[in-house]
Each structure stands twice: as structure tokens, then as C-alpha cells.
Amino acid sequence: MTDRSVDHEQPSQVLRHAYEAFSAVVVRLDDEESWxxxxxxGWAVRDLIFHCLGDAQRGLVALHTPSTGPADRDAVTYWQDWRPDSVGAANxxxxxRVSAGMFLDFDQLRDLYLETAAAAVTAAERADPERVVATQGHVLTAGDLMTTLAVEATVHHLDLTTGLPTAPAPSPSALSSVRSTLDGLLGSAxxxxxxxEHYALAATGRVPLTDAERQALGADAARLPLFG
Incomplete structure (x- = not known):
């Protein structure tokens, strides 16, 4: 279950923990494991790392892209636009996959991810969490942006390690943020x-619901996945 002792952490701390946990997996990988x-x-390990590299780059840009506001999304409502099986998701x-395949040497992709993630964390720790910033066509506070970045990295951490049984686990504080986000989208605990971990996988469509789980969820079962 959730460790509520981590709930008091600032968004920049949660992002640091999420990115450091993800990086702890990436730094150990070799070329063979990247496939x-x-x-x-449709994604191998290297494809997912490339996607997460893009997310860290987006966060780094957004933290340096102030907006006049007002915010039109928060750390929960941000995810309302990200539904599975859309044309944009397929593209x-x-x-x-194509872009990640252009790295002939996996070490280049690995090192680029590691340095970009570290830069994004540094930028987050220096940012005012109440300042509004722009990303993905929306405006939100820097703190809420950090939370969304941590949530995405943590869900993808679970995606990344499905074939890596000895890989380090996601950050507990970041997993707590995933739970809070999913509860917010659901409207209640x-x-x-x-x-x-199972909540993150089940509520994002990564593992199927059992009949007992569907019964317990009632009408809300049809609303899953809450984001893709």
C-alpha cells in the first residue's frame, strides 16, 4: 500500500526520486538488453528510453518557458488529454521507434538520457513551483508540471522493467504521486x-482487471484506463 510518509515531499523532490530511480535502471543496460x-x-527498451528522453527534454524546455497564465490544467487534469489508442499515440x-533505431551505439542514447534527466531535475529544483509555465498546448504551475513528469517516468519505469527482473524499483514517493493522480482522475480513492504498482498498471490498462476487481469498481470499471 501507499507509504503516506512521502506525501509531504515537494514536487521537485518527487521528480528527482522518479528520475533517479529510472536512471538507475538505464545506467546498467547494455546494447543487448536495449532490444x-x-x-x-511495439517498443523495445531503447524505444521507451528515447520516448522518456523526449519527455525530460520537454520538461527542461517548459521549466524555462514562463507563461502569463492563468493555468488551465493541474497535475490531475493534465492527463485528461492523454487517452490510449488515439491517432497521435500511434504516430x-x-x-x-524509428528515431531510437538511429542510435547505432546504445551508449549514446543511454548517456544522452542520463544527462538530460539530470539537467531537468536541476532546473526543477531551481524553479518556483508556483510560477506558471507552458507545455503541450496548456498552462500549469511548474510544481504541477514536475508532478506530471514524475508520474509519467514512474509508469514508464514499470513498463521498462517488465523484462528486467533484477532492475531497481520505482521511487515510493513517485508511486504515491501516481496513486494520487489516478484517484484524482477517478474522483475518489x-x-x-x-x-x-498494481494500481498504476491496472488503472492505465497495462494489466487486465479480474471479475472481482470489476465488481468492486462497479461503474468505474468502464472508465479504465484513466490515461494511456
């Missing part, structure tokens, strides 16, 4: 005794 499958349809899968 292992992930939970993301993004193809683009990441989930009525199923899922631990944070």
Missing part, C-alpha cells in the same frame, strides 16, 4: 486493495 520488449506496444509510437 528487450517493454509493456509499451508517436512509430516516431520513437480506488475501492480495491491494490498496492501502488
Amino acid at each position: 528487450l520488449p517493454t509493456r509499451c506496444v 508517436g509510437r512509430r516516431w520513437a 480506488v475501492p480495491v486493495a491494490w498496492d501502488d
Whole structure:
């Protein structure tokens, strides 16, 4: 279950923990492992790392892109635009796969991800979390942006390690942020005794619901996945 002792952490701390946990997986990988499958349809490990590199780059840009506001999204409502099986999602899968394949030496992709993620964390720690910034066509506070970045990195951490049984686990504080985000999208605390990892996987469509889980969720079962 959730460790509520991490709830007091600032968004920049949660982002640091999420990115450091993800980086702890990436830094250990070799070329052969970079071709292992992930939970993301059509993506090998290297493809997913390239996608997460783009997310860290986007965060780095957004933290240096102030907006006049007002915010039109927060750390929960940001995800309302990100539904699975959209045309944009399919195009993004193809683009990441082709682009990641252009790195003939996996070490180059690995090192680029590691240095970009570290730069994004440094920028987050120096940013005013109340300042509004622009990203993905929306405006939100820098703190809420940091939370969305941590949530995405943590869900993808679970995707990345499905074929890496000895890989380091995601950050507990970041998993707590994933739970808070999913509860926010659901509108209440989930009525199923899922631990944070299983909640992240089930509520984003990565593992199927059992009949008992569907019964416990009631009408809300049809709303899953909450984001893709």
C-alpha cells in the first residue's frame, strides 16, 4: 500500500526520486538488453528510453518557458488529454521507434538520457513551483508540471522493467504521486486493495482487471484506463 510518509515531499523532490530511480535502471543496460520488449506496444527498451528522453527534454524546455497564465490544467487534469489508442499515440509510437533505431551505439542514447534527466531535475529544483509555465498546448504551475513528469517516468519505469527482473524499483514517493493522480482522475480513492504498482498498471490498462476487481469498481470499471 501507499507509504503516506512521502506525501509531504515537494514536487521537485518527487521528480528527482522518479528520475533517479529510472536512471538507475538505464545506467546498467547494455546494447543487448536495449532490444528487450517493454509493456509499451511495439517498443523495445531503447524505444521507451528515447520516448522518456523526449519527455525530460520537454520538461527542461517548459521549466524555462514562463507563461502569463492563468493555468488551465493541474497535475490531475493534465492527463485528461492523454487517452490510449488515439491517432497521435500511434504516430508517436512509430516516431520513437524509428528515431531510437538511429542510435547505432546504445551508449549514446543511454548517456544522452542520463544527462538530460539530470539537467531537468536541476532546473526543477531551481524553479518556483508556483510560477506558471507552458507545455503541450496548456498552462500549469511548474510544481504541477514536475508532478506530471514524475508520474509519467514512474509508469514508464514499470513498463521498462517488465523484462528486467533484477532492475531497481520505482521511487515510493513517485508511486504515491501516481496513486494520487489516478484517484484524482477517478474522483475518489480506488475501492480495491491494490498496492501502488498494481494500481498504476491496472488503472492505465497495462494489466487486465479480474471479475472481482470489476465488481468492486462497479461503474468505474468502464472508465479504465484513466490515461494511456
